Every structure is written in structure tokens, then in C-alpha cells.
Amino acid sequence: MPASNLLTQLLPELILLVGACGLLFLGATRLAASRSFLPFAGVLVLVAALVVTIRRGEPDGSFAAMGLWISSLTHYVRWVALSVGILILLVNWYLPVQEERGEFVALILLSLLGVLLTASANDWLVLFFAIELVSIPTYILIALSRLDQRAAEASVKYFFLGALSAAILAFGLSFLYGASGTTQIQHIAGGVISLTLPSTGELGSIAMIGFLFVLAGLAFKVAAVPFHVYAPDVYEGAAAPITGMLGFVPKLAGFVALIKLFAAIGWNLPIEIKWLVWILAAVTMTAGNVIALLQDNVKRMLAYSSIAHTGYMLVALLIGPVAGEGPMHDGVAALLFYIAVYGAMNLGAFAMIASFGRKHGELETLDDMNGIASQAPAVALALAICVFSLMGFPPTAGFIGKLYILTAAFSFSADHAFAQPLLVLAIVAVVNTVISAGYYLRIVAAAYVGKSSTPANPTGGFTLRWGLAVCSLAMLVLFVWPRGLAGQASRATAAIHDSVSAAHTVVRVDTDFGNAQVDRTSP
């Protein structure tokens, strides 16, 4: 493989890496004194990477080397991560103090690099490291975002639970390696890497253990119940712009990894796993929405809403690409669409919270949010659009996202084994939409209907507001024209479809522990 080919294929990632290192370096110079220079440089790096991605066009999926596979999924994730990354930088522009500015921006870039690598990964090791690359900068970013006790506490909690999840992930990956005999996730050029036993065609016990542990580790990352316990505390402790990033970047990485995990077994989930994910999705949605109703702190409320959205996305993941093509049949395309839209609307909501401060540096409780609409109608309108989008209410892109997921859930033919439970799950999702309206309305009502005598201090500068404006405009634009994004999402899952194939096995491990004999058949 000529080195130049690898470099050109990975050019966006390389730009991010070089940019991050350069910013680390620049952060120690006098240029860091200017508030805008380093974040601006960061935005330039992201724009450069995005331009390269656009210029290269959609990859045909033929480049697979060194544990990487550049496919349409990579292209989609590059697009989404880089665009929302630019918005994240815009929103986080004002946050770091001078001494930490370089590290701050560089860490954001490194985290995004991790997401890009997750999408290109075709090797468990690369995937594991990419996920770690996503998470580790976030541990530091939380501590850097606010210099107070709560941020330090949030950082500690997030770190230890994140490290535990990484360790569980590694443990699971070791079993998957043992079951398939290779660290490669999917075979590209013919043949297959199969985790199933030759005798029964199902997952053996080692593969099953591996699968479950990897699922648990990734469930931490996406904040599914019961691995969600860190989320409210961490979201409340970090500053709002960083929370906006936290709600999107690890989730995107986690879901892409989950897609790859499920693709590794060809989306033939054993029925137990299907029920497990079903329960996970249902409980996550419901618990997230119900507990959010009890909250008074807006950030905690949005954190629980974040958990609930993970539930909706798990529904889409469970549906899988089995029912057809296009986001109205294909669960994975619906998932990819939803997560892109979710990133923007979540970021918008947190950006709005960051743009005013009353008692603290930002709007913390519902009482803080009273009367914002009279003071800043445009910001309040942007908040309303983002919140209604989170609720899944027309005419916003969140509605389209929910539409895709629900239609895909209905898309199974009646004789499919899991069609009925999916129908029930869709009804649960629908009921959860109503429950979520209960607390989302409170946020909007506080801003519009509530009255407050003290004015709120605007914070954050104009880039924050621009980022907020772009997020809410994107909601409206994607409602009127979802086809662009939806088409890209369905092309991205074409890569997944191709991996669902049968054929030879590479290495097998027999079922019981007592008889760990190797049974090797050559391809």
C-alpha cells in the first residue's frame, strides 16, 4: 500500500491532528493572549478538513488497510462531526482562560479526530483507541471549562466512570478477539469474519460474553440506562457549551461503534440480545423522560432528556438495516439522521443556556430563565425552535427524525419474528414524546410566559449567538429539505448492508470452556 495513498485517504484526520498539535504549540506563545485567535484557528482547521472531505467526494469503500476502512459511513460521519464541530467551537469560543486556550481548542479537535477514526475503524484495536481518543479529551475539557468545585467534581466522576467503561470495553474486545481469532471487524474483500459457531450458526459463549461486555462499555458512552448515572451530574457540573459538546460527540462515537459491533455479527442478533436491547431502549426512554419531569435545574433536565434521546436512538439501532432501504425503512439510516439532527438541537439548547447569566455564569434553574423572551426575543425564539425540535414537534427537524425512526419501526413485515415487540416499542416511544412535552414546555414557558424583574446578563459574545442561530436555522431548513441529509444517511448504511454476508469462517472456538480446542478451517 503506497504511503501516499494512505495519507490522501486520511487527509481530513491528518489535518485535524496537525492542527491540534499546532494549536497546542501556539497556545504557549503570545498569540494566545488574543481571545479570538486560537479558536479562530481551530475553526479554520475544521473548515479545511471539511473542504477536503467535500472535495474528495464519496469514497467507494475500496480502501481498507491498516485496520481502517474508508467507506460511505466514514464520509457521513466526517461531514456531521466536522460541521457540528465548527458549531461547537463557535459556541465554546469565549470559554477558556488565556493559559489554557491552546489546550482547550486542541482537545476539542482531538476529540473530533477520535470520532472520525471511529467511523473509519475496521479493527477492534483501532476502534478502542479511537473511542478513548474521543473520551479522554472530554475528561480534561470538563475540568477546564469552569474553574470551580463543581467542574472538578464532574470531571472526576466522568473520568472514573469513563475509565471503567473503557476497561469493560477492552475486556469485551478481548473475548471478541478470542471468538473470531482476529482483531479485524469486517472482512472487506470477500470472505467473512464470523463470530458464530460452525455447528449451530449462533454466537458461542465466548463471543456472547464479549458482545455483552462491549455493549455495556458502549452503553456507558451513550448514557443508556443503567449506565447513565454519571450524566446528570457531569452535565450540570460542566459549563454549558462543553455540555453541548458532551451530549453529542461521545454519543456519535458510541453509536458508530455500536453499529460496527452489530454489523460484526451481521445484524443477526440472537433473540436474547434483541430483547436485551429492547428493554434497554424502553427503560432508557422512559426513565430519562420521567426523571426529567422531576428536575428543577435546566441542565439536569436537558441531561435526562439527552438520556431519553439515547433511548430513541437505541430503538433505531435495534431496527437495523433489515427492512429495506432509505431512512423510512432502514433503522441505521434513521439513526444516523437522528443523531446528526440531535447534535445540532442539543447544542443549540445548551448554547442558549450559556448566553445569559443571572445568579451564576449561566442560566441554571427554571427561575433563572423567566422572562428571557422579553429581553432577547431572537435568542428565545432560537431556544423555542431547539426545544420544540427536541420534543419532536413539527415543523422542526426533530419531528422528521422521529418520523423516520417510527416509520422504520413499523416497517417490518408482519411475519418477522420481532415485528410485534418493535411495534410496542414504537408505541412506547410515542408515549414518551408526550411525557417529554411536559418538561420541555416548562422550559419554553419559563422563557416566554414567566416574568422576572432582574435583567439577565448576556454572556458569551457574538459567536455564541451565531452558533445558536445556525443550530436553530438548521432545524427549520432540515424540516423543509430533509432529503439531502437523509439521502446521505442511507448511502452511508450501504456500507453496512454489504457486510451482511455469509461464507467461510476463519477460526472457530468451540462452545464450552472446558473444551477450548481450536477448529480452524481455511478460507
Added chain:
Amino acid sequence: MLTIGLTHYLIVAAVLFCTGLFTMITKRNAIGILIGVELVLNSANVNLVAFDRYLGSERMDGQIVALFAIVLAAAEAALAVGICINVYKNLATIDVDSASQLQG
């Protein structure tokens, strides 16, 4: 004579995993929790090397992954210590139970 097979190594790894998990849950000292994390990571390493040893000849993938995992564990340990220092600066202790402002 007891033949040590793959199963034994897997059990050792599982014991390590549980120990690490238990340590993480019960320790109050932040460094103690870090030790727990290291234990869990090392259980994965044991697994990887064991699969390499017992599943066919001349296989190196697992050992390579184990090496990388060790590097990652070291990096995370450095990071953990940094975060503990930050906590100490803010709360004057590294007892994680005292970090309880964010509830629920």
C-alpha cells in the same frame, strides 16, 4: 499434574476483573479507584495474551493489542493523577465521597 488450559487463564482474568470492579466501587481514595481501573484493564490484557497462547500457533495479534492497552493504561493513569490534583486544589482532599455537590 494439572494441565493449565485456556479456561484457567480466563478465570484468572475474570477474578482480576471482579477485583478491579470491587475496588472501584468501594474505595474512597481517588488513587485507590485508579488502582481498580488498572486491575480491570490488566484483566483484559491477560485475556488477550491467553487467547494468543492457546488458539493456534504464531499468533501475535492479541499480544500486540495487549501492549497497546498497557500504553493506554499508562496514559490514563497520568491523566487520572492530573485530575486528582485538580480535585485536590478545589476540595483539599482526594476522598471522592466529599465531592458531593452535584447530587442525584
Added chain:
Amino acid sequence: MQTWLLTAIIFSPLLGVLLLWLPPRGSDRSIRRSALFYSVVTFGLAVFALFKFYGVAPTDSQGDPKYLLQHWSYWLGDVEVMGDVADVEILYHVGVDGISIWLMVLTAFLMPLAIWSSFTSVRTRVREYFSLLLLLEVGLLGVFCAMDLLLFYIFFEFTLVPLYFLIGIWGGPARRKAANKFFIFTLSGSVFMFAAVLFLAYYSYSDSGLALGYITLNIEKLSQLAHAGFISTSVQWWLFLAFAAGFAIKVPLFPVHTWLPLAHTEAPTAGSVILAGVLLKLGTYGFCRISLPMFPHATMTLAPFVACLAIAGIIYTALAAWVQTDVKKLVAYSSVSHLGFCILGLFSLKITRVNGAVIYMINHGLSTGALFLIIGYIYERYHTRDINEIGGLARKMPWLTFFLVFFTLSSIGLPGLNGFVGEFLVLLGTATSNTTNDLRAAGPLGYGYAIPAAIGIILGAVYMLWMCQRVLFGPLKEPPNTPDTSTGLSADLTGREIFILVPVAVLCLAIGVYPNPLLDTFTIATEQHVLRTPASHSWSVTEAGDDLQEEIKRADPMRLVESTSVNNLERVSVGNVGSDDLSTKKLGITPVFSSYPVTTPGMFLLNPVTKSSVAKTDHPETDAMTDGRSR
């Protein structure tokens, strides 16, 4: 053929909102006037559309008599396009027929009146207030014009948002609770509707359903397929219930009506006018446009149950209205009562009684809207709506007295005014619903339902007249320091307020005296779209041939609609009835149920989705007959 007219009508209030926000700090006066101007422009466009609609009237064989003024563009269609039918056929598709055009004109008519009436009552955050009203108008116009189920749902839901803010910000003391209850209650019903819509999308695609091979949510297409018997009865039941969950809360039907009195009392005047005048019609319109055509079997079977709920609602809310002391709450309960009538008429499933229900919708919109306007005027002057505190206003406010009595009588159903037409037709329809003496198939209701409904009318007269008597006549009673003329009001109605009420009164009188133009339009629309074929107790699903399925599959919605035009239509003159004559040789189509009599001139046989392999039921019509139209 497409025309931009409907899209322009639907979105011109949106343009108005944008223009309203353009000047940085306009004065309140200019804001009010601009808002009024934009809504009047919308009304003008709507009247223009009305003329165009009648210009391309069913008598004109050039036009497409089914849905006029259409406009469609691909929206959620998938990227791949198979032939000229997209894989996913969810379009932005608007069009009107006889029923929707009049409801749309009603909306466009009431909105300028509502805006004009808020000139003196809204003093704070004026710009947001009027922009919310205009946004609400966008949603309402969109619902009535939508021809695609998803678009219908989107506009249906969207109306919740502006109204939530209107009630929550400018409402009465308990406004937050009222707004929350309104929003959450209505939303919980409509999400089930959403699930049903998506299920229909899947159903249209799947092989166990309609097997079209692509997803479609076109209302017209689905209704035709439903009437040809393609939607299985069990599916119909569930879908009917799901849609009914959404519509019943909106109507509101008896047990789930509790949000309405609260919302009405706490809403500002314009909000109440639009809420009562138009928003409640969304529910009945939804039944009429979606539930009746698409789920005929379920409708037929469940109609008695729905009618019982409607009657229970009529009586219960009438009794509740009787004991109210708050005038607005009284009228709100009377609103629920009247809409129970409307539902009763709809579910009687007789063609010309359903059109009675439709005209009832229009009448109710006009008269109740006007009643809320008047109550608003009283409230602005006296800052109370309590019957115990105000009385004998006739001495000071003769104009108000005139209008209040007029609209009360209209609401009660005095012959000569519009209410009577609707009430009479509904009662007649309910009573004669299960008879076949006009040789149409029997509906589900009967005299047993009509008698309690008639009692409801009597109760309605009782409490409304009692309210009038207490408020208007008798000794003069005013709270201290009133009437409040601080905002430019006078003791009696000002010229502006009179001018608002006069057009409504004129319309009420006109419809009451000469309802025929409306009724004719509604009859055609009802026959074509709502009932299509008479619901029959002896429902027999005939097996249409495979080529029928193929034709439906290949048809794109426009072509399906166009297939009803020119070459398939023929005037059938009196005496030429019976399916033998309307033979396949002549027209290429036969009715699915030959008990569908096509009789008088000016009516068209419109059932293009049928082929020759249909069963004939045993209703031989050989004689010319008149249908029961109120001619």
C-alpha cells in the same frame, strides 16, 4: 394542473409575520394596522380562490371537479425515483374541495375580525401577539387545504404552538395551567394519530397491506383504496380508534372535553374567537376528511358508540352550562354541546345529513365566534364576566343588546338564522339515519338518538336565553368604576366593534335564509369525498381484480385524480339510473355498490377506481327519485 394560489394563501400570514418583525421598533399602532392588513390580504386571496373554485365548478367539464387549485411538490420522497413514481410519496400536497374551501374562507374571514377586535385589549408585547395570531392562521389554513396525511398532521399539530403562547402570555389568571392542560391534553391524543399515520405509511407499502410497493400518504388515494375494500377491517378498527383519539380531544367529544372550558376562559378574546371558531372544527373536519372516508367499516360499526358519547356530551355540557356564572365558560360549554350535534350529524352517515353537519360547522364558527367577541367587549368594559355582577346592560348598550340577542338566537337555532339550517338537517339526518326510504343504504343511527339530541336543543335555548336575560335585561347592575373607557372605548359599542360584528351578522342571516349554494357545494363534496358510497349494513367487500391493483399501483396521485375528469364523466339525467345503464360500455366504470343512485342533473357518478368485477347488491333502482336534499 397546479396553481400557486393555495400555497400563497397558506403562507401569506407567514410573510406577514416576517414583515411585522422587520422594522426594529414599530409603534403599536402601526403594528396593529399592518397585522390587520396582512390578514385582510389573506382573506382577499381566499375570496379570490373561492371565485376560482366556483369558476372551475363541477358543471365545467374542463376542470377537475374533485380537488381544485392543487399544488404539489416532492418533499420526503426518497432519493431514488422509480419511473415517475417516487419510492416514498409523501408530498407537500394541497388542494380544496367543497368542504375545505368554505372552512378555509371561514378561517380567513374570522382572523381579521379577531385581529381587529384586539386593538384595544392587548397592550403589552403587541408585536408578538399579532405574529402569533398570524402564525396560527398559517396552521389553520394549512390543515384545511392539506391533501397529504402527514402534511395534515403537521399543520394540525402546529396550531398548538401559537395558541399555547397566546393563552399562556395574554390570558387570564390561571393561564399557565390552562395553556399546559390544553397543550398536553391535545398532544397526547394526536401522538396516537401520528403513530397511526406512520402505520398507514407502512401499510400502504407492505405486502400484507395495500401492497403498493411504495409509501403513500395521499388522502385521496388512501380513501379510494379503503372504499374499494383494501384496508382490512381489523386494521381499520385500530386506525379509527387512533385517529379518533386525536380528533375526539380536539372536537371535543364528551369525556375528554375538560380542557376546553379552562382554555376558553383563560384565553384572550381573539384567542377564544379563533379557538371556538376554527380550531374546534379541526376535529370535526378530521373526522369528515379522514375517518369517514378511510375507515368506512369501522365508522359504520362504531358510529352508535360515538353518537352515544356525543349525546352524552350534548346533555351533560348543556346542563353544565346552565349552572355557570361565568359568561365565557357558559358559552364554552355551549360550544361543546353544539359540536356534539355536529358529530351526531357526521356519524349519521347519510349524505345530505353529513352536509348538514358541515354547514353546522360553518354556522357554529360564525355564531360562537361572534358570541365570544361580544363577551370580549363586555369584559373590556367591566373587567368581569360574572353574571351576578353585571346585569341590565340593555339600558346602556343598545347595540350590544341587539347583537347579543341576535347571535344568541342564531346559536339556539331560530328559523331564519343560520343555526336552524344546521340543527334541522342534523336532527333530520339522525332521525332518519337508519331508514332507507330514500333508497340509500341505511346509516347507523335512528330516532332513539334524535330524541335526546332534541332535548339538548331545548336545553340550549334555556341557558342561552337565561344568560341573555340576566346580562341584558332587568335592573342595571354594574361593578364600581366601570365601564372602563380608558382605552378609547365608549359605554356602548364603538363603531369599530359594530363594524366587526356586522359582516358576521349579515352572513348569519344570509345563510339562514338561503343556504342552498353552500349546501349544494357540500353535497357534492360529501358524496365525492366523504361518503363516496353509502355505508351499508350489508357491507360486502368485493374482490377487485388484479388489474385494479395494478392500476392503483401505477397511478400517481395526480393521475388518479385526473382519471375522474373529462372522459369518465357524464351527466346522468333523471330516469337514467340503475347500474345497468351506467354500464361499463358507456363509461368504462361501474359503481362498486350499485345502491348508489346517481340521479339528478348536475351530479356526477364518480367512482373511478372500480372495474367490472364487482358484486351487485340488491337495491334495484329503476325509478327516478329525489334524494333528500334540502331543495
